[in-house]
Amino acid sequence: MFLASDVEFGAEADEIVFSEQVASLPIVGADTYLNKLLRRYADEALAHQPHERDSVRVDVERVIPQLLPHGKAKTSDVARQLGLSSRTLSRSLSAEGVSFGKILEEFRAALARRYLKDRELPISEIAWLLGYREISSFTHAFKRWTGMNPREFRSSAP
Numbered sequence: 708m709f710l711a712s713d714v715e716f717g718a719e720a721d722e723i724v725f726s727e728q729v730a731s732l733p734i735v736g737a738d739t740y741l742n743k744l745l746r747r748y749a750d751e752a753l754a755h756q757p758h759e760r761d762s763v764r765v766d767v768e769r770v771i772p773q774l775l776p777h778g779k780a781k782t783s784d785v786a787r788q789l790g791l792s793s794r795t796l797s798r799s800l801s802a803e804g805v806s807f808g809k810i811l812e813e814f815r816a817a818l819a820r821r822y823l824k825d826r827e828l829p830i831s832e833i834a835w836l837l838g839y840r841e842i843s844s845f846t847h848a849f850k851r852w853t854g855m856n857p858r859e860f861r862s863s864a865p
Contacts, residue, residue, distance in 0.1 A: 752817040763799040775838040
């Protein structure tokens with residue numbers, strides 16, 4: 708019981724809540740460079756995505772980056788974040804001519820290409836950042852997107 712509290716498995720969020728006194732202490736070892744870098748990558752990927760103003764797609768694209776590393780970028784989780792039911796989200800996206808799966812796939816593919824250009828990020832970490840539990844799942848998906856595996860892409864990238 709290292710945190711002096713029970714651990715809740717299967718919770719809707721990955722979080723630890725600290726008292727105000729503890730939360731105000733400086734974070735030792737925080738990687739602000741990596742945080743800024745990953746946020747910039749996600750923003751760049753979003754900027755290159757086609758989207759309409761005030762569309763549900765835009766809302767979904769805004770929520771996905773927060774959920775990807777936790778493996779929770781699923782229709783139900785995104786719908787919950789947007790205050791919608793899964794069915795309403797699916798119907799709204801269908802009315803815009805797109806599916807949740809298509810948006811997620813395009814977003815992951817764009818982020819994967821961007822992450823792989825940074826040779827400092829290990830492929831295992833990239834897989835995790837994209838919400839894959841296994842490197843092999845990421846490798847299979849990446850090969851489907853590009854016709855090459857992540858290492859081949861990385862070595863051919865400028």
